[in-house]
Amino acid sequence: MAVQGTDIDAGNLPYRDNVGNGLSGPLAGKNKLWLPVWSGEVIHAYDEYNVFENLVDTRTISNGVAAEFPITGTVGINPAWNAGVELVGSTTDSASQTIAIKLDKRPMCAHFELDNVDLMITQWEYRSELARQAGLALANARDKQVAAYIARAGVEDLTWNGANTNGSQDTTLDPRGQATGPVFLNKEFKHLGSSTANASDRTNAALAALKAIEDFFVYLQEINAPTDGVTMVVTPRAFQDIRALGVARSYNELYGVMASGTGNGPAKPLFGGIAEAGGLGAQLPLGMNNYTDSLEYMGARIVKSSHIPQTDYSAAGAGIGESRYNLNFASAGVKAMIFQRSCVGSLSLMGMKVDTVEDVRRNTTFTVASMMKGCGVLRPECSALLIAPTATNTDSDTTWGQSGGFLFKSDETVFAELDGAGGGGAEASMARAMLRIRLGGNFSREYIRTADTTATTGYPYSWLIN
Numbered sequence: 380m381a382v383q384g385t386d387i388d389a390g391n392l393p394y395r396d397n398v399g400n401g402l403s404g405p406l407a408g409k410n411k412l413w414l415p416v417w418s419g420e421v422i423h424a425y426d427e428y429n430v431f432e433n434l435v436d437t438r439t440i441s442n443g444v445a446a447e448f449p450i451t452g453t454v455g456i457n458p459a460w461n462a463g464v465e466l467v468g469s470t471t472d473s474a475s476q477t478i479a480i481k482l483d484k485r486p487m488c489a490h491f492e493l494d495n496v497d498l499m500i501t502q503w504e505y506r507s508e509l510a511r512q513a514g515l516a517l518a519n520a521r522d523k524q525v526a527a528y529i530a531r532a533g534v535e536d537l538t539w540n541g542a543n544t545n546g547s548q549d550t551t552l553d554p555r556g557q558a559t560g561p562v563f564l565n566k567e568f569k570h571l572g573s574s575t576a577n578a579s580d581r582t583n584a585a586l587a588a589l590k591a592i593e594d595f596f597v598y599l600q601e602i603n604a605p606t607d608g609v610t611m612v613v614t615p616r617a618f619q620d621i622r623a624l625g626v627a628r629s630y631n632e633l634y635g636v637m638a639s640g641t642g643n644g645p646a647k648p649l650f651g652g653i654a655e656a657g658g659l660g661a662q663l664p665l666g667m668n669n670y671t672d673s674l675e676y677m678g679a680r681i682v683k684s685s686h687i688p689q690t691d692y693s694a695a696g697a698g699i700g701e702s703r704y705n706l707n708f709a710s711a712g713v714k715a716m717i718f719q720r721s722c723v724g725s726l727s728l729m730g731m732k733v734d735t736v737e738d739v740r741r742n743t744t745f746t747v748a749s750m751m752k753g754c755g756v757l758r759p760e761c762s763a764l765l766i767a768p769t770a771t772n773t774d775s776d777t778t779w780g781q782s783g784g785f786l787f788k789s790d791e792t793v794f795a796e797l798d799g800a801g802g803g804g805a806e807a808s809m810a811r812a813m814l815r816i817r818l819g820g821n822f823s824r825e826y827i828r829t830a831d832t833t834a835t836t837g838y839p840y841s842w843l844i845n
Contacts, residue, residue, distance in 0.1 A: 427515065428670035429522035430684040431529065434610050435723040436757065438480075439730075446726050447477040448757055480724045480755030483701055487520055488749035489513035495742050506735075506744065513748040514731055521752055523686045523699045525725055526612075527706065528754045530688045530713055531822075532722045532762035534814040536560070536807075546781070546812065548805040560760035561598050562800040562810040563591040566791040568714045568767035572617030578628050585620045588613065588715055588765060591801070592679045595717045595763055598803045604761060608720035609679045617715065618683035622660065622667055622674060624649040650674055679717070689713055693821050704754075707819035712772050712786075715765040722761035726753035760803070764814070772817055781809070784816030 438446050457466065491509050498506060536559040540549040550558060570576035571584035592611055599606050613621070625648040627633035647653050650660025660674055661667065667674070674681040688708035692698055698705040728751035735746045766772070766786060774785040779794040787793055793800075800810040815822055 427519045427522075427685065429518045430612065430670070430682060430686065431522050431525040432518075432725060434608075434612075434682075434718075435525060435529065435720050435725050437725045437727065439727045442728075445479045445481040445753075446724070447479045448724060450476040450478065478724075478755070478757055480726045480753055480757075482726055482728055482751060482753035486749045486751040487517055487700065488747055489516045490745070490747040492738075492741075492743050492745045495737070495744060498744060506746070510733055510735075510746055510748065513746065514733065517731060517748055517750055519686070520699060521750070522684075523688070524704050524752070524754055525723065526684070526686045526716075527688045527692065527699065527704045527708070528723045528756065529612075529716055529718050529762055530708060530711075530764060531703075531706070531818075532718070532756045532759045533560070533562070533716060533764040534711075534811045534818065535756050535759035536811050537759070539808045539812050541781075541812065548808040557602055557760050558804045559808040559811060561591075561595060561763040561803045562797075562807050562814065563594070563717075563763060563765045564786055564793045564797060564800055564810065565591075565765070566768050566787065566793075568712075568765050569791075571714045571765070571767065572614040572620060574616060581620045582624060585617065585624055588617070588621065589676055591715075591763070591765055592676055592681075592717060594801050596678065598763075599719065599761070601803075602760065604758070605719060605721065606678065609717065610720070611676075611679055611681045611715060611717045612684050612687060613681065613715045614687060615683045615685065618667075618674075618681065621681060622650050625651065625656065626663075687713065687716065691819075693819050702821045703823075705821050707817065707821075710769065710771040710819065711764075711814050711817040712767045712769040713764050714767045717763045717765070719758075719761040721758050722756070724755050724757045726755070727751070728753075766810075766814070772813070781812070784813045786810060786813050 440446055455466070457464070460466070491513065493506055493509070537552050537557075538548045538550050538559050540546045540552060548559065565587050567580070567584045567587045569584075570580035571588060573581065573584075576584070588611065592609075596606055596609065599609070647656040648660070648663060649656055652658065652660050652662045659676065670683060672683075688706075690697060691707045691709040692705040693707050731748060731750050733746065733748045735744060737744050768787040768791040772785060773787040773789065773791060774783060774794075775789055777788045777790075779785065779796050785794070786797060797806050797810045797813070799806040801807075
């Protein structure tokens, strides 16, 4: 809010061009704060919806700056204990470690200031409306932060023994010995939720996304990870493409007419609640056009969000918090995210706090909404990204090199060294290393092993050997 010395700039208060007009007018335009006839309705600004906070592990602390999540030790097993063989306990395998998540350094806030005269003469309660919008603005900012960290979990791993390039997989670096989680690379994903792609390409992309859900569940089972609480988040347009799979778009699709004049009958929507098609979704009279609507597919929940990290948050004026959130996701080519809730931890010191104070010196009422939050990676193998080719992650030739950060060849097919990344393991480690390059200079590999008992520059995301 602009001020001149200690005075408020008259043109910088909500709903007013000039507070000097006061009660005298005008009776029309943006300075009009009352209605000659009660309208009975106030039209609110459009609301955005936050999705991600409730889809990950959360913890609230009453004081302090961090919360620790334990990694339990393992026990030894001797499948055939012969006579005379002494069992020797292991002080290494049974040792426990912790992953710490730290609060952001400063709270986030939204604020506004109103003229007391305006508050007295206005017919509608716009102070409460602005307070509501301030709260929504904070919730939406937080939603983007959690989404960014789910994507960040999808590029982290403990088993890559290099920095971001020129390394190899070493599962002994992970205290649990887990293979790196999947990365789903597919040129079809560039059509996922695309407004310029044709219906056939969008259908193929939607089907490829459903296939990624199946593969993700297979991976979770292979590493004995939890399979409950799995979610895929897509854009609203991609959600609609999935919802409309099998809906007829032409005469032939509607009646199943082939070139010979015969066919298989009318098309059956996959998510139309039809028993013969699997009973997925709901009858088409239900639009599922609200942000709270979701689909279920093979145990995974499919939801929609406008906050999928597809923006270059490192650009000037585009930041969503501390530098660890502000990564170049546009360069990475993120189209959707599949994750199990334990991939990321969200930390809260306090929820939404709204303070209002009347400033008698300035004849105004000042309102601030704030909250103190933090975020961190817990289980990176439980998050997977659906990646499409972009101008930056596609190489100009067909030769792959670790230092390039490339995932796709010039013809947008996946490099042979990475084409098995959807199954996790070594190729997924290499793919995640390439994605870390794409996320830009603000990314520093924080989820790393610390070979001593003290926190390093990787804190709060390093796991510590106790």
